[in-house]
Amino acid sequence: MFPEEAEFVDRLGLFFELLGATRTMGRVYGWLLICEPPQQSLTELAEVLSVSKASISTVARQLLDGGMVERLPSSNRQHLYRVRPGGFTSVLETQLSLMRLGIEPAEFALSVLGEDRAEQRRRVEDFRDFCEFCTQAYGDQLMQMWNEYRKRKKP
Template identity: 50%
Template sequence: MTFFAELARVNHPETEFVDRMGLIMERLGGTRTMGRLTAWLMICDPPDRSLTELAAELGVSKTAVSTLARQLGMSGMVERVPTSTREHRYRMADGGWAQVMRVQLAVLEQSLDTLDFGLSILGHDRSGQRSRVEDTRDYFAFILHDSDKMFERWKEYRESRLDVNP
């Protein structure tokens, strides 16, 4: 019996949380297992786990967990925990979701050059083609315009919550 099958029998709410986060991650463009992994790392105690433990606890292959941990590490969502052994251990990174958003915004920023190039090859008439490219470029630029302020507000909000809930 897998860890989660046993957990489902004993503590259904944790299993349900992990499974629900899997569905949310799918909606955000990730995989269900990626969502389950991040959810488990949010609530597991102790807060770090080895690849072997994660694979057993989630009922997936160690290779799948290793691949996802590497992807989530590159996005800033999880981090590798230093150990005195060769074992790789992972935990949720503080501010991980904000880092994921920064990565996504960097992609939007890079896409502005491509969209500007697209506009340059379409000429200046207001055809449907140009309008669709302009709309996309304007939307990306709009999102990027206040992103620094949004992160500042998030930092202030997060710090105020930490002051209230130490």
């Protein structure tokens, strides 16, 4: 790995940390974005990133489960991983769908909070409304806007 590539990989690791993921996850994803060939085994990833194979295996599974990478068939026993086209979009879709899950607990809280607890009800209503906004209005529009943006960017 060239020094500039290492800097990119490390910067993406820090970015992933800001998002609440691990630095190693960001570094693996970063390397898979720029490596040649575009598919890498766990052994190759561990070697180039100087991270244990066990850690790489855990991160690869998380990236696979998140839809950010895909596993490819291989002629030997080692699995190969590469970035799944549009994979980062699935992260946003997952986050938006998780926001939907916040609506039900908020509705429950509103059903048990008495009318005499107006301040608490207001806070819960704000939370519920935010979850609804993110998933109903904003979520669908954001994904549509992203798809339109990508079409404009690609000749």
